[in-house]
Structure formats: structure tokens, C-alpha cells
Amino acid sequence: MARVLIADDASFMRQMIREIIEPEGHEVIGEATNGIEAVELFRELQPELVTMDIVMPKRSGIDAVKAILAEQPTACIVMCSALGQETLVTEALQAGARDFIVKPFKPDNVISTLKKVLEKDD
Amino acid sequence: MSLDMAKYRRIFIEESTEHLAEISRALLDLEKEMGNGEAIDTLFRMAHSIKSMAASLGYDPVADLSHRLEDRMEGVRRAGRVRSPEELGLLFRGLETLEAMVAAVSSEEALPQADASLLESLAQEESEPGEGPGGASDGSGGERKKVPT
Numbered sequence: 087m088a089r090v091l092i093a094d095d096a097s098f099m100r101q102m103i104r105e106i107i108e109p110e111g112h113e114v115i116g117e118a119t120n121g122i123e124a125v126e127l128f129r130e131l132q133p134e135l136v137t138m139d140i141v142m143p144k145r146s147g148i149d150a151v152k153a154i155l156a157e158q159p160t161a162c163i164v165m166c167s168a169l170g171q172e173t174l175v176t177e178a179l180q181a182g183a184r185d186f187i188v189k190p191f192k193p194d195n196v197i198s199t200l201k202k203v204l205e206k207d208d
Numbered sequence: 209m210s211l212d213m214a215k216y217r218r219i220f221i222e223e224s225t226e227h228l229a230e231i232s233r234a235l236l237d238l239e240k241e242m243g244n245g246e247a248i249d250t251l252f253r254m255a256h257s258i259k260s261m262a263a264s265l266g267y268d269p270v271a272d273l274s275h276r277l278e279d280r281m282e283g284v285r286r287a288g289r290v291r292s293p294e295e296l297g298l299l300f301r302g303l304e305t306l307e308a309m310v311a312a313v314s315s316e317e318a319l320p321q322a323d324a325s326l327l328e329s330l331a332q333e334e335s336e337p338g339e340g341p342g343g344a345s346d347g348s349g350g351e352r353k354k355v356p357t
Contacts, residue, residue: 096223096260097219098216101216101219105212106211141256142253168256168260168263170279189263190265194209
């Protein structure tokens with residue numbers, strides 16, 4: 087089970103991820119609404135896992151991933167993408183993101199993806 | 209596991225209404241300055257966000273239209289500006305249709321389908337002047353004039 091930071095500018099998506107992962111025993115320790123907040127909250131809270139939206143204001147999810155991994159190369163980040171964002175997902179994975187989940191979220195897929203990356207992290 | 213979709217419907221209505229107001233403001237800014245980067249970025253993000261929420265709830269007509277708007281705005285972002293008054297008009301039509309759709313969700317009416325001609329027009333990428341015929345920018349060069357800021 088992990089301490090999780092959720093980064094997404096849409097309250098809708100943040101609540102949905104929270105509702106999917108909390109019953110699995112994960113603890114949501116913070117929510118960021120843009121890429122700058124995501125980096126700041128990562129520094130402050132040191133989560134074990136970050137779910138990172140790609141399209142966010144002020145600083146994109148891709149930039150935030152690069153900034154976080156530059157500071158902490160072992161950070162465990164899962165991208166949240168939508169259909170049509172394959173190029174951006176590839177860029178995030180090349181930058182060091184562990185995996186991705188696709189919107190609209192399927193709870194089983196979200197749970198299994200997080201489980202997979204956390205197991206690899208052990 | 210199942211999610212409380214009634215809750216997400218309420219959030220969708222609230223957030224989409226806010227996003228549509230932001231799109232409206234962005235379009236008014238673009239009307240004054242077709243190269244307003246902040247307005248272009250806002251419109252792109254708002255369309256993207258509405259698309260993701262609508263897809264999560266199975267509101268396919270909303271997701272389809274907002275996806276077309278997002279794709280169109282990707283082209284606008286690449287160009288750095290709205291490329292013609294016709295393109296701006298198209299974006300306004302997209303906004304009006306999305307507003308009607310969200311109003312239908314709010315009043316629990318059947319979701320209206322987007323006008324097929326609107327979806328087709330949004331999908332047709334605007335040509336830049338000099339790229340040949342077929343686009344709204346037909347080489348007259350008028351739309352490429354620097355817009356006063």
C-alpha cells in the first residue's frame with residue numbers, strides 16, 4: 087500500500103482516482119492542481135507514488151515528471167493520459183515515468199497498474 | 209468496484225459549466241487578438257478536460273465534440289494563432305453546442321447530437337496561406353496580418 091500524490095487539474099478526475107485507490111488501502115496524502123504544485127508537493131510530502139495528468143496549467147505533467155525525476159531519480163510516477171496522447175505518453179515514459187493509465191479510467195486497470203509498478207518498486 | 213456516478217454527474221455539470229465560461233472568455237480574448245497564447249492554451253485545456261470527464265460518464269456526443277475542439281486547438285497551438293475569422297466562428301459554434309449539451313445533462317434531457325457539419329468542419333485542418341486551395345485561408349493573405357494587440 088502506498089502514500090499517493092494525485093496531480094490533475096480536474097477535481098472530477100482527482101476524486102475518481104481517490105475513490106478507486108483508497109478502498110485498495112492506498113493513502114492519498116496530497117492533491118496538486120497544476121504542474122508547479124505537483125513538484126512542490128512532491129518535495130514536501132515525499133509520496134511513494136504519483137499519478138500525474140499530462141495536460142495541466144502552469145507547468146505540464148511532462149515537465150513536472152522531468153523536474154521530479156531530476157531531483158529524485160527513483161520517484162515512482164504513473165501518467166494519466168487520454169486517447170490521442172500517445173506521443174506525450176512515450177515522452178513521459180522515456181523521461182522515467184513508470185507506466186500510464188488511460189482516461190476514461192477503468193477501476194480494475196488503475197488498480198492493477200498501480201499494483202504492478204509498486205511491486206516492481208519493492 | 210462501482211463508482212457513484214450520480215456524484216460524478218454533479219461534478220461534471222459544475223466543472224463543465226466553469227470550463228465553458230472559461231472557453232467563452234478565451235474566445236472573446238481571441239476575437240480581439242487571434243494570437244493570444246494564453247487564451248489558446250486555456251481553450252485547449254478546457255476542451256481536453258470536458259472530453260475526459262464526458263468520456264468517463266459515457267456522454268459520447270459531448271466527448272466527441274470536445275475531442276474535435278481539442279484537436280482543432282492543437283492545430284491552432286501549432287500555428288500560434290487562430291488562422292481566420294471563419295475558424296473563430298467555428299470555435300464559437302462548438303462552444304454553443306457544448307453549452308446546449310451540458311444544459312441537457314443538467315436538466316436530465318436526452319443529449320443532442322452535434323451537427324454533423326460542425327464536426328466535419330472542426331476536423332478539417334485549416335490550411336496556411338501558400339499551402340494551396342481548400343482552406344478558409346485561401347491565399348489572400350488577409351488572415352495572416354498581424355493582429356493589433
